[in-house]
Amino acid sequence: MTEPETILPPDLLERIRERASAHDRENTFPAADLDELRGIGYLALLVPEALGGRGLSLAEVALLQQRLATAAPATALAINMHLVWTGVARQLSDRGIDDLRFVLEGAAAGEVFAFGISEAGNDLVLFGSDTAAEPRPDGAYAFTGTKIFTTLSPVWTQLGLHGLDTRSADGPRIVYAFVPRDEEAAGRVRIRDDWDTLGMRATQSRTTELHGAVAPPERVVRRVAPGPQPDPLVFGIFSVFELLIASVYTGIARRALDLAVLAAARKDSQNPRLRWQVADMAIAYDAMPPQIDALCRDLAHEVDHGGRWFSLLSGVKHRAVTTAKAVVDEALVVAGGSSFFARSELSRLYRDVAAGVFHPSDPESAHSAAATAWLGPLETPS
Template sequence: MAERAAAHDRAGVFPEADFAELRTAGLLGLMVPERLGGPGAGFADYAQVAMRLAAGNGATALVFNMHASVTGALAGTPDDLARALGVPETYFAMRDRVLAAVVDGALYAVAMSERGAGSRLSALTTTYEAVDDGFRIRGAKTFVSGAGFADAYLVAAKRAGSEPAAVSHFLVPAGEGITVEQTWDSLGMRATGSQDIDLDVLAPADALLGGLEGLTLLLAQVMPQWLVASYAAVYVGVAQSAVDAAVAHVNERGLGRLPLVRARVGRAESAVAAARLAVLEAAHRIDTAPGEAETNRWVWRAKLLAGETAMDVAASMLEAAGTSATRRGHPLERIFRDARCGSLQPATSDVCADWLGMAALGRDPENDAAVPRW
């Protein structure tokens, strides 16, 4: 994958060969329980895989993250919690069918963000309404990583006319009613294929995730790991790739004799190690105590530290390597652009810091904010 990363970035094309390899290796089914033919991985396993993938190609890891956020949320929500929320028994058969399809190679994308709303679920303009045998979903989405290559899309939409917004998620099969707009031409993560999509689609009744309307905002507050911390693992891997590329460049050019260069590398290596530990601590807590208050604090810490670390480390490694590393085609030039995206993706670094600040001050970061967090 690492050998193909530069070409995919330069052309801005989706890394189809990378995902063919992920299918062959069975990694698309990483989060699927053993009873359905998968390895039954937990969040900590996901984090290790995502960090490793991102060290080779951040864009591939980011698309993998979006896919895993669908399968991980489905596989990782305990049955007793689902029943406590009131989901119908028919949901469990739908969930198992969706997860089993991944073992056979299905790829899922997330269609949540919208122009003007970002990832703030309460501000969505995409709507749905119940119709015979299902739901009619209308709207437009942006930043849909893997658009045009996914077998189904996890679409966030609000019930038409609901106030406050009743937001639900639907797993909508690719095909008629979903139009991919070729809009993706970005600074970084250029190979994610994060196009816009237009929706005017009839989704079957069992496309409603959980089989119950209005669960999305509640789950985002109670168990935010797949909306927040999963990105963190990707950007720790990107930060590590910046250190690796800088070390290779410094050694090749004989720059390691310079104390200031060595100091930059030492600080960067330490910062990445600290961010990795934060992600692994969050992952351990997600696997052992999901939804607990201290677990969620680590979720937000992990995303803040990973996003900031990737950006700072990549910039410092570019300084250490010198002007020659800014040329197109140099690994650090690409990694620098990819790393810059980390603090901007949900939840942004400012949103994470605000959440953590409110928690540290003894306030309720989910309900006391003047502007809804989701």
Template sequence: IAEVAARHAHEVDREGRFPSESVQAMRDSGLLAAWVPQSLGGPGLSLRQIASICAQIGGACGASGMIFAMHQIKLSSIVHHAGASPWYQQLQKRVVAEALLLGSVTSEVGVGGDIRRSLTHVVREGDRFKLDKHGSVVSYGAYADALLITARADEQSPPNGQVMVTVLKNQYQLEKTGSWDAMGMRGTCSDAFMIRAEGACEQIFEAPFAEIIANTMLPVSHILWASVWFGIAHSALLRTRAHLRSVMKQSGGQLPAAATRLPDLVARVQLLHARLLSAATRFEAAMVAGQGALPMSLTTDLTLLKSTMSEGCLAVVQEALTTVGFAGYKTEGAASLGRHLRDLHSAPLMINNARLIETMSSFLLMDPLQFGLA
């Protein structure tokens, strides 16, 4: 997948088009079903295995890596919060057999980017439901085979009284209301749409969305997003080293002055890798233990992971650009880092870091902040 993604990454970025080639490679590999358990015919990969794939694809093409990550985030919600439902068991089997691509409509015009609040609500009519939602950012919405949509449970529910529903492509209509002509992550094609959907009530998750987002969706999002960002930063490091080697070869073996920046770059990437691996390992252990609500210390750790990785990976690419110089500033060439830098500028904005840090500040005042080394 990564090889295909790398081959088309420049064109996808330049044209702002959907990375159809890399997504087809995902379908052909069977890895769109990565999270589906073996009992339902899937590979049943672990969180860390999926995170590793996200990093590899992200290093080749940030948009392709993010599409893979967002799909797996939706699939994790189904596996862990609707796995006992016959309808959702059948859906998982279809993801395996048909390589369905799952999209998401958690954003909404009018809520200021707060995905824990909804304006629209589900309208139930017997064993059927209808739902109209104006999604402000619907990543690869026009290319998805199914959408997972959040809304208030009913007309009387408060904004945070949300449920999540899954609708298949033949159960909804999309009306495009805004285009995605963005600075980076251009291939995610995150246009705005008015979505009109209907389906059977069995397609509504029984678990409230507040439970899904707290225990699975947000932690998995932060880990898989961070994996994509890490892949981009690691790619920038490798490009920087390759450029310095080329310069040294051209100068008859003389060490370039800029090479003195390389140890610091490597150390930064190592720290980011350790931070990501630690968080993924802790959360994976909690998932295996099946302990229900996550402990506050782990929730805090996974929230801070997002801000740390988004800013840290961006800083690595910025430093790599300074090290490489104009060879990295150019849009063409093996040392080009423009796409890496622009893609990573989206990272602090995906659930704005300022909002996360404000939320975490009060929790950290109460956290014991113990850091054992044993």
């Protein structure tokens, strides 16, 4: 197993950490971070060596994302969305499904894949869409709608997205496809400069308007019925997304814990109250990396968790976010009043960690999945 320090050495992490505060303050995209990460093959971590990548496992990449998030959570979250697509492509490839081979080849060549799934008011997320997907005679699809939280907006070259085809002879179908950046030049993709948020500012997850944006036939990768179903592409998106999101927030928890340790050492590391607080944070944090690692390995080995998969995946994401929020809160107390200043790294972590609740699965969805797994589906009134 590749050690995270060999790919993300301390000097690189420190450069990324030094830039993070400026990107947060100025609300700018971390272009230099992306350049350095691209230079070490980070965009192709999950791409098999035979296709020009690093050939790492999802478990190894989850560890790297935790490490990157200790330096710059927003950079880690931005890169996450590209890694989700390469992770899905790798998962399908490992199962003999080559539908997303172009993603693996593109990532090795330097392409940046963005995630265009979120829509305002669409609580179904993957299982429904308010974006219209209009079929064309040549097999292409034209998408019209609005996507929110489109991370990597300034730099993506391919936008992976979904929309609803209501004209299909076999009933409504959710269409998954990739729209190239040149659709922006054609005026069919318009990216609003509207990202001015509480935290995770460097992700530049801007709103994307689609006005008949065309995905060519060879980039239309799936047509599935709306609603929950076991298609490997849909499951791949959900599983990789949840695990890599959990990794970023676990990295935030680790950095907050490290900063609390430094603060306690400066004050009085023998103080019983401080020792209890740091221990409490450490106990909470220590539970998360093994859980993420275990689920990554279960995915790789195709362990059959049956209907529990969705509760396990949404649960680990939910726990990572709530754990990170609790650890950051406690770290603020340990560090004292200096952490309340906006220039404080803990202050930035406090704002960044707040974004966790907005990523699918939200707390309601996670609890619904767990209740269904343990109690059975909710009965429909007769």
